[in-house]
Amino acid sequence: MDKDFALNPVPPEARDRTGRFWSLYAGEHAAGTEFMIGPLFIAAGVGARDLILGLLIGNLLAVLMWRYLTMPVAAAWRLTLYRQLELVVGRNFVLVYNLANALLFCALAGSMVTVSATAIGVVAPITMPGLQDLWPTGAGWVLVVAGIGALFTIFAAWGYHWVARIADVAAPWMLVVFLGCGLVALPQLGVHSPGDLVRLAGDIWTGGDPLPGQTKFTFWHVCFFAWCCNAAMHLGMGDLSILRFAKSKAAGWAPAGGMYLGHGMAWIAASLLYAVQLRADPANTAVLPGPMANAALGFTGVLCVVIAGWTTANPTIYRAGLAIHALKPTMSRFHVTLGVGAVVTVIGMFPIVAMRLLDFVGLYGMVLAPAGALLAVDHFILRRGAVPNDLGRVGPVAGWRSYAAWIGALALCAIPLSQGMFASFLVVPAWLGCAVFFWILQTRLAPKEVR
Amino acid sequence: MKLAIRIILWASLATVVGSALAVVGGQLTLDQAKLACLVATAVWFAGSFVPQKSE
Numbered sequence: 001m002d003k004d005f006a007l008n009p010v011p012p013e014a015r016d017r018t019g020r021f022w023s024l025y026a027g028e029h030a031a032g033t034e035f036m037i038g039p040l041f042i043a044a045g046v047g048a049r050d051l052i053l054g055l056l057i058g059n060l061l062a063v064l065m066w067r068y069l070t071m072p073v074a075a076a077w078r079l080t081l082y083r084q085l086e087l088v089v090g091r092n093f094v095l096v097y098n099l100a101n102a103l104l105f106c107a108l109a110g111s112m113v114t115v116s117a118t119a120i121g122v123v124a125p126i127t128m129p130g131l132q133d134l135w136p137t138g139a140g141w142v143l144v145v146a147g148i149g150a151l152f153t154i155f156a157a158w159g160y161h162w163v164a165r166i167a168d169v170a171a172p173w174m175l176v177v178f179l180g181c182g183l184v185a186l187p188q189l190g191v192h193s194p195g196d197l198v199r200l201a202g203d204i205w206t207g208g209d210p211l212p213g214q215t216k217f218t219f220w221h222v223c224f225f226a227w228c229c230n231a232a233m234h235l236g237m238g239d240l241s242i243l244r245f246a247k248s249k250a251a252g253w254a255p256a257g258g259m260y261l262g263h264g265m266a267w268i269a270a271s272l273l274y275a276v277q278l279r280a281d282p283a284n285t286a287v288l289p290g291p292m293a294n295a296a297l298g299f300t301g302v303l304c305v306v307i308a309g310w311t312t313a314n315p316t317i318y319r320a321g322l323a324i325h326a327l328k329p330t331m332s333r334f335h336v337t338l339g340v341g342a343v344v345t346v347i348g349m350f351p352i353v354a355m356r357l358l359d360f361v362g363l364y365g366m367v368l369a370p371a372g373a374l375l376a377v378d379h380f381i382l383r384r385g386a387v388p389n390d391l392g393r394v395g396p397v398a399g400w401r402s403y404a405a406w407i408g409a410l411a412l413c414a415i416p417l418s419q420g421m422f423a424s425f426l427v428v429p430a431w432l433g434c435a436v437f438f439w440i441l442q443t444r445l446a447p448k449e450v451r
Numbered sequence: 452m453k454l455a456i457r458i459i460l461w462a463s464l465a466t467v468v469g470s471a472l473a474v475v476g477g478q479l480t481l482d483q484a485k486l487a488c489l490v491a492t493a494v495w496f497a498g499s500f501v502p503q504k505s506e
Contacts, residue, residue: 169499173492176467183471184484192475298485300467300492 005244008391009078015247021254024242027171029230029255029262030178032112032309035289036357037229038270042278043131043287044217044358047207054222055267059259061227065234066243069372071252073379074243076387081240082326085371088378090397093406095327097371102323104364106340109316110347113152114354116309117145119290119302129351130286132213136349145349152310153341156317157334167311175261177304181296182269188276204275211285215358215422225358226263228427230255231365235431237372287355317341362423366413369427370406370434377439401441409433460498466491 005014041051077084085094114129121128126140136142189204191197210216217225233239234255243251273292277284293301321337328336347353353360379385412433413426470487473479479487 169496172464173467173495176464177488177492180467180471180484180488183468184474184481186475187477192477297471297488298482300485300488303492 005078005080007083010244012247014245016245018246018248018251018254021242021246021251022257023171025255025258026175026261027168027258029258030171030174030266030308031262031312032115032289032305033108033312033357033361034178034262034266035115035270035293035305035308036111036287036354037361038267038272039274039287039289039292040214040355040358041217041222041267042205042271042274043211043214043285044221045208045210045214046205046217046222048201048205050207050217050219051205051222051268051271054219055226055264058223058226059256059263061223062230062234062259062263063253063256065227065231066239066255067249067252069376070234070237070239071243071246071249072385073237073375074240074246075249076379076385077240078244079240080244081237081371081375084237084240084375087391088397089374089402090399092399093397093402096403097368098323098326100367102320102340104367105316105320105323106343107347107353107360108364109152109313109320109344110350111354111357111360112309112313112316113145113149113345113348114351115289116148116152116306116313117141117290117348118288119293119305119309120144120148121288122290122294122302128286128288128291129355131211131355133355134350134352137351142349146345149341149345149348152313153317153338153345156314156321156341157337164311164315166307167315170307170311174304174308175266177297177300178266178269181293181301181304182265182272184296185269185272185276189272189279204272213355221422221424224422224424224427225362226259228365228369228424229263229361231427231431232368235372235427236365236369237375238368240375313344317344320344359423362425362427363417365427366417366423366430367410369431370409373409373431373435374402374405374438377435377442381439382442401445402438405434405438405441408437456498456501460495463491463494463498466494 005011046054073084079087082094082098085097118128120126121141121144124140124144126144127137129137129141136145186192186197189200191200215221228235239255246252270289270292273296274287276295277292289305290302293305295301297304317337317340321333321340324340325331325333325336379387409430409432413430417423417426467488470479470484470491474481474484
């Protein structure tokens with residue numbers, strides 16, 4: 001019985017109305033990461049106009065990817081990414097993809113453990129990490145992270161369903177707390193009316209030099225970051241798993257709720273908190289969501305940081321556990337998740353991922369998004385949008401040609417990345433490179449029945 | 452009953468935004484707003500789990 005439709009297309013009676021997708025996306029993109037990303041924009045020396053225009057255009061591009069790339073494939077096949085990859089490119093590719101996915105998920109969840117630990121730092125006398133700290137800052141920090149990591153891991157291993165329930169309940173509240181944090185920061189920055197905000201925006205997002213260790217952000221950095229920070233979900237088609245449940249293709253517009261609230265309003269609000277901190281003490285450049293939220297809304301803010309970190313880390317640990325478990329299904333999922341949680345906790349002790357989150361998120365998209373290029377070429381070009389009625393008639397898998405396309409594209413992007421190029425700039429080239437390589441290999445080298 | 456709970460939930464969210472706006476406008480101090488947000492948060496979470504109990 002395939003009650004979650006893990007292997008089969010979602011039937012019409014199991015499909016959901018568009019409104020549900022708007023709330024789902026709005027909740028999913030108000031996460032613990034937003035507390036880090038907003039302040040890091042200021043640390044990157046972004047200017048006010050670059051920030052606003054970059055977010056408007058970058059988020060729009062991301063929404064268009066969901067609507068016109070992911071949604072048509074989801075509506076045609078109604079399968080998860082994993083199942084479709086298995087049918088089109090082969091099971092072995094899915095295993096490799098899962099491993100890469102799991103490793104990146106571990107690092108992302110580790111950064112969320114770091115974020116939550118900063119909230120504990122409000123009440124516990126521990127040395128908090130600074131913006132340039134790459135290593136654990138002391139025994140106190142290690143103990144707090146170990147405790148939080150252990151707690152998150154146990155919940156993830158036991159099944160995170162009630163954490164998911166808390167996440168559902170908390171999502172609208174978190175968005176409102178983000179907004180509240182941003183609003184109370186305004187008077188401390190000299191803003192008392194909308195006119196003041198326009199006048200003083202240049203003092204908040206100065207567009208000056210970045211803080212040490214951070215990449216200087218221009219309009220293009222903000223735009224590509226906003227466009228590609230969820231590239232694994234739209235260009236990479238990870239959200240086939242969600243959008244395949246949509247009754248109407250209009251659900252493809254629903255990510256706009258997540259983009260303009262979570263990746264617009266929440267980032268700006270979080271960056272205002274950091275601006276207040278820098279104004280009070282320019283030497284205090286540490287990006288610590290816990291103390292910043294505490295200064296803004298007190299215990300409500302601290303609770304928001306903990307819940308945001310928790311509800312982001314938990315499913316991430318769970319998904320990483322599932323990805324590793326898929327590599328060796330005979331192992332106990334419970335034990336696999338415990339192992340994954342241990343890795344996540346150790347990563348969380350090192351503030352490097354959280355403090356370099358802008359670079360890490362780009363890398364995450366660059367590695368995973370090309371998998372979606374394989375499906376896009378297969379669906380839009382090779383099959384011209386025609387989906388076989390019977391999944392048994394999909395045809396021979398692409399096999400080695402998909403590895404060659406993926407690795408070839410990543411190898412090309414590794415050169416500019418190693419020379420210091422911002423990772424988000426390389427997501428689209430990696431996707432396009434993989435698509436072109438795969439199209440050439442499939443049309444020139446594949447056996448006749450595959451072409 | 453469900454409608455009453457829904458109104459209370461929306462009111463608690465509005466309290467968070469409203470008290471933050473009142474800080475901007477100078478009608479509330481930051482400490483007063485923090486207290487209002489804390490109460491609103493407690494109401495939100497308590498109210499959100501009531502429908503689940505009755506299901």
